[in-house]
Amino acid sequence: xxxxxxxxxxxxxxxxxxxxxxxxxxxxxxxxxxxxxxxxxxxxxxxxxxxxxxxxxxxxxxxxxxxxxxxxxxxxxxxxxxxxxxxxxxxxxxxxxxxxxxxxxxxxxxxxxxxxxxxxxxxxxxxxxxxxxxxxxxxxxxxxxxxxxxxxxxxxxxxxxxxxxxxxxxxxxxxxxxxxxxxxxxxxxxxxxxxxxxxxxxxxxxxxxxxxxxxxxxxxxxxxxxxxxxxxxxxxxxxxxxxxxxxxxxxxxxxxxxxxxxxxxxxxxxxxxxxxxxxxxxxxxxxxxxxxxxxxxxxxxxxxxx
Amino acid sequence: xxxxxxxxxxxxxxxxxxxxxxxxxxxxxxxxxxxxxxxxxxxxxxxxxxxxxxxxxxxxxxxxxxxxxxxxxxxxxxxxxxxxxxxxxxxxxxxxxxxxxxxxxxxxxxxxxxxxxxxxxxxxxxxxxxxxxxxxxxxxxxxxxxxxxxxxxxxxxxxxxxxxxxxxxxxxxxxxxxxxxxxxxxxxxxxxxxxxxxxxxxxxxxxxxxxxxxxxxxxxxxxxxxxxxxxxxxxxxxxxxxxxxxxxxxxxxxxxxxxxxxxxxxxxxxxxxxxxxxxxxxxxxxxxxxxxx
Numbered sequence: 008x009x010x011x012x013x014x015x016x017x018x019x020x021x022x023x024x025x026x027x028x029x030x031x032x033x034x035x036x037x038x039x040x041x042x043x044x045x046x047x048x049x050x051x052x053x054x055x056x057x058x059x060x061x062x063x064x065x066x067x068x069x070x071x072x073x074x075x076x077x078x079x080x081x082x083x084x085x086x087x088x089x090x091x092x093x094x095x096x097x098x099x100x101x102x103x104x105x106x107x108x109x110x111x112x113x114x115x116x117x118x119x120x121x122x123x124x125x126x127x128x129x130x131x132x133x134x135x136x137x138x139x140x141x142x143x144x145x146x147x148x149x150x151x152x153x154x155x156x157x158x159x160x161x162x163x164x165x166x167x168x169x170x171x172x173x174x175x176x177x178x179x180x181x182x183x184x185x186x187x188x189x190x191x192x193x194x195x196x197x198x199x200x201x202x203x204x205x206x207x208x209x210x211x212x213x214x215x216x217x218x219x220x221x222x223x224x225x226x227x228x229x230x231x232x233x234x235x236x237x238x239x240x241x242x243x244x245x246x247x248x249x250x251x252x253x254x255x256x257x258x259x260x261x262x263x264x265x266x267x268x269x270x271x272x273x274x275x276x277x278x279x280x281x282x283x284x285x286x287x288x289x290x291x292x293x294x295x296x297x298x299x300x301x302x303x304x305x306x307x308x309x310x311x312x313x
Numbered sequence: 314x315x316x317x318x319x320x321x322x323x324x325x326x327x328x329x330x331x332x333x334x335x336x337x338x339x340x341x342x343x344x345x346x347x348x349x350x351x352x353x354x355x356x357x358x359x360x361x362x363x364x365x366x367x368x369x370x371x372x373x374x375x376x377x378x379x380x381x382x383x384x385x386x387x388x389x390x391x392x393x394x395x396x397x398x399x400x401x402x403x404x405x406x407x408x409x410x411x412x413x414x415x416x417x418x419x420x421x422x423x424x425x426x427x428x429x430x431x432x433x434x435x436x437x438x439x440x441x442x443x444x445x446x447x448x449x450x451x452x453x454x455x456x457x458x459x460x461x462x463x464x465x466x467x468x469x470x471x472x473x474x475x476x477x478x479x480x481x482x483x484x485x486x487x488x489x490x491x492x493x494x495x496x497x498x499x500x501x502x503x504x505x506x507x508x509x510x511x512x513x514x515x516x517x518x519x520x521x522x523x524x525x526x527x528x529x530x531x532x533x534x535x536x537x538x539x540x541x542x543x544x545x546x547x548x549x550x551x552x553x554x555x556x557x558x559x560x561x562x563x564x565x566x567x568x569x570x571x572x573x574x575x576x577x578x579x580x581x582x583x584x585x586x587x588x589x590x591x592x593x594x595x596x597x598x599x600x601x602x603x604x605x606x
């Protein structure tokens with residue numbers, strides 16, 4: 008596990024790719040601050056959403072979770088470890104500075120009540136062990152150094168033995184598997200919290216700290232009798248596309264408030280696929296989005312309704 | 314077309330195994346290194362030294378970065394980590410701290426260890442991380458086509474210095490010495506036995522140990538520097554080298570036309586490695602936690 012903020016994450020991109028390729032269970036905590044570059048040390052933002060997904064070169068799938076409070080930061084960090092161990096992939100805890108610096112009550116459960124998942128270990132003797140032969144779940148068991156398995160691992164395209172094999176066939180098979188092992192388990196990984204969605208015609212899609220003003224804005228709208236609901240993405244990557252697709256059939260307008268100039272907004276818009284409107288409520292960082300700002304956006308649209 | 318079958322011929326199966334064959338992933342042969350390259354002899358000296366010291370093969374870790382030498386970790390039948398460019402030392406540090414009973418070795422090139430990874434090298438020296446670092450210095454970025462490195466002698470030609478190098482190179486034993494390495498030596502890949510002896514000595518020590526191995530690269534260094542033939546660089550090493558154990562590392566800079574100073578330069582005692590210091594901190598944390606209770 009390592010922790011960083013903004014520019015530090017940029018420096019880690021090369022090794023994030025290595026983590027994906029070598030399938031190393033890794034947890035990276037990124038407390039987002041305003042960018043680009045040195046930007047806003049250390050004021051809040053949510054600008055690294057796309058970077059964690061696309062920042063290292065090559066096609067890859069990765070997992071990212073976003074907490075909205077100190078308690079969630081604790082709970083989700085444990086989940087980050089479990090996901091990293093289970094799928095042998097780098098997992099990123101994408102918090103904003105607001106969450107990173109906020110103080111709040113945290114309940115730490117007794118150790119034996121915390122669910123912990125560890126990586127699969129090889130069950131065969133060294134001479135039969137193939138470090139990159141996956142099981143049915145597409146995740147290979149992992150031997151460590153010093154256990155007699157003569158682990159061979161590389162950032163190069165490699166075959167099941169872990170040996171470099173830079174051919175199109177091996178690349179095709181390996182990279183497909185690295186992506187599919189995450190895509191195949193979308194339902195297990197994706198965590199979304201929905202509120203007031205049953206009859207909602209307007210949905211506020213938010214994540215991290217912004218989900219708190221979003222929740223309040225929805226409550227304010229409901230008090231006015233406006234059919235608004237809230238979709239909160241706890242899992243940022245892989246993106247909860249099935250959830251958005253499902254609600255796009257009912258919801259007429261998606262409002263996406265975020266502390267950047269439109270990142271998750273693009274994903275939402277893509278999955279809505281023209282079935283409804285999608286509106287971005289951006290803020291470049293440094294300050295929070297208030298419930299009133301989101302509420303105003305809800306109000307603007309609901310006025311136009313027949 | 315399958316490139317692999319057209320470009321690589323399988324060698325005849327050997328009648329009898331070489332004594333060091335147990336260290337090798339024979340199925341991966343032939344290797345990618347060119348004729349005249351010094352990486353093979355260096356690895357041979359290293360495995361012989363491991364054999365002499367009698368280190369359990371399962372406890373040997375080989376971490377490399379990127380470059381020709383980086384490929385070595387995949388050719389030897391030990392735990393091998395082929396990592397990112399310049400970052401072999403941080404990965405090795407991590408392995409050593411988590412599994413202190415392992416014999417962790419970094420064998421990588423000069424581009425890897427002293428150009429992109431220079432910072433990691435000096436800090437690992439300073440911390441006295443318990444590692445053996447062997448740098449095969451071929452004065453050039455070999456794999457990528459012969460670009461200038463931080464070790465290219467002044468005046469030499471490379472693909473990025475077609476009018477001659479104007480940058481003074483690192484004197485790497487001096488750098489290691491000044492940064493606090495406990496063992497510093499320089500040999501060449503043609504001084505096979507002396508190199509082996511030096512590695513044996515280093516393997517028996519604890520702390521951050523550094524051996525520079527001057528290594529011929531006829532293809533991407535020699536070709537542009539009037540050392541084109543396969544054995545030209547080896548001849549240069551042989552004719553110019555002077556063995557001077559305990560030499561002042563300040564005075565061992567490699568300059569064209571001057572003698573190349575080889576030898577075991579530094580051997581110093583340091584009581585504790587980075588791991589030992591960390592253990593002490595762990596004790597302090599435990600005691601503080603006890604006191605709280």
